[in-house]
Amino acid sequence: MIGKTFKRSDAAQDAQTKGFDDFELRLGDLMRGERATMGKSLLDVQRELKIKAAYIAAIENADPSAFDTPGFIAGYVRSYARYLRMDPDYAFDTFCTESGFATAHGMSAEASSLQGKIGEPVVAPLGKDIFSASATPFVPAADRVMAGFEPRAIGSVLVLIAMIGGLGFGGWTVLQEVQKVQFAPVEQAPVVVADLDPLSGVTNSLDQTQDLAGFVAPSSDALDRLYRPQALDVPVLTARDAPISTLNPGSFGSVLPAQINPDVVVADADVASPHPPAIQVVGPDVPELQLVAVRPAWVRVRAANGTVIFEGVMSPGENFEVPATEEPATLRVGESGAVYFAVNGVHYGPAGQTGVVTSNVALNADSLLDSYSVADLTADDDLAEVVRVAENSAGE
Numbered sequence: 001m002i003g004k005t006f007k008r009s010d011a012a013q014d015a016q017t018k019g020f021d022d023f024e025l026r027l028g029d030l031m032r033g034e035r036a037t038m039g040k041s042l043l044d045v046q047r048e049l050k051i052k053a054a055y056i057a058a059i060e061n062a063d064p065s066a067f068d069t070p071g072f073i074a075g076y077v078r079s080y081a082r083y084l085r086m087d088p089d090y091a092f093d094t095f096c097t098e099s100g101f102a103t104a105h106g107m108s109a110e111a112s113s114l115q116g117k118i119g120e121p122v123v124a125p126l127g128k129d130i131f132s133a134s135a136t137p138f139v140p141a142a143d144r145v146m147a148g149f150e151p152r153a154i155g156s157v158l159v160l161i162a163m164i165g166g167l168g169f170g171g172w173t174v175l176q177e178v179q180k181v182q183f184a185p186v187e188q189a190p191v192v193v194a195d196l197d198p199l200s201g202v203t204n205s206l207d208q209t210q211d212l213a214g215f216v217a218p219s220s221d222a223l224d225r226l227y228r229p230q231a232l233d234v235p236v237l238t239a240r241d242a243p244i245s246t247l248n249p250g251s252f253g254s255v256l257p258a259q260i261n262p263d264v265v266v267a268d269a270d271v272a273s274p275h276p277p278a279i280q281v282v283g284p285d286v287p288e289l290q291l292v293a294v295r296p297a298w299v300r301v302r303a304a305n306g307t308v309i310f311e312g313v314m315s316p317g318e319n320f321e322v323p324a325t326e327e328p329a330t331l332r333v334g335e336s337g338a339v340y341f342a343v344n345g346v347h348y349g350p351a352g353q354t355g356v357v358t359s360n361v362a363l364n365a366d367s368l369l370d371s372y373s374v375a376d377l378t379a380d381d382d383l384a385e386v387v388r389v390a391e392n393s394a395g396e
Contacts, residue, residue: 027094028060034084049083051076062099074103288344289365291320291331294382295338301363303329314339317386328364333357340375340383341368347383348372 042053058066059077067073074092081091293314300311304327310320322329333339336352343365349372352358377384
């Protein structure tokens with residue numbers, strides 16, 4: 001009897017396929033994405049959270065071995081999760097699940113610093129830089145000194161040095177040639193030198209009697225006449241209209257003695273003098289115009305062409321003499337009741353009512369006399385005081 005030796009194999013299990021969106025999203029990817037969304041680097045997080053950048057990188061990579069003290073891992077993870085606006089408990093649980101880290105009791109050996117194989121704490125070597133040599137490097141390693149050196153650049157540098165040296169030597173040579181002065185001997189002296197020394201080679205010796213034969217030296221009188229200064233021409237005198245002695249100062253001038261002293265009697269000879277007294281022609285007196293302030297007032301005097309002649313605050317008793325111009329100046333005053341016009345010592349005004357601004361007042365004596373009346377001293381005590389002080393000063 002032939003037994004069955006065939007055995008049906010187990011049915012193959014259905015293989016489950018994964019879609020394009022079926023992938024494992026780790027805690028580090030979420031944290032890096034949130035940090036990138038905030039635009040922060042590891043150094044920015046270190047500066048704001050006061051946590052080493054190496055620890056931040058270790059949290060994102062789920063590497064608890066990078067921490068010196070495992071007891072602080074939970075606080076670091078939760079603080080970094082709050083900084084990224086994530087759930088701190090969810091972040092710490094996910095970190096423990098992915099890294100296999102388990103919280104140990106505070107008094108246990110696992111909660112202490114990292115230990116070596118024999119149970120002794122691992123001491124980090126002195127001078128170790130956690131940024132350049134860490135388990136999770138995020139800062140590129142520093143290049144060596146000779147890393148960027150290329151031997152092919154030696155030829156270019158030598159050519160550049162030779163070119164600079166050649167240019168410098170050429171410039172120095174040209175400068176020396178330009179400043180060099182050479183003298184070439186000539187057989188004939190220059191014309192200028194000959195003109196400057198016309199007696200070159202002439203002897204002045206008196207021993208050569210043959211050359212001085214027949215020479216007679218001039219006498220001293222002849223030399224005196226020769227070099228005597230020429231006599232000046234006789235001055236020509238032109239007679240005046242009359243001798244100076246005949247001029248009578250009493251009959252000439254702008255002011256005659258009779259005008260000064262009526263008792264002076266002019267002699268008949270003076271009256272009969274052919275020169276009549278000079279006639280004095282003078283223009284009419286221009287009335288003196290002044291601005292008188294009896295109280296503080298702002299005043300601006302502007303010329304006809306727009307130029308500001310005076311502008312400021314006049315104090316009580318201060319006067320401003322208005323210059324006489326062809327076109328009268330204009331006045332603008334802030335406190336009209338405090339400003340008066342003095343025409344030849346007589347006060348007119350005031351310029352306006354108290355507390356009113358007055359503008360475009362023509363500073364002309366005729367227009368002011370037509371527009372304003374003589375000021376009443378009894379109506380304004382300040383004006384009376386200013387006039388009294390002015391009279392006392394004039395009397396002294």
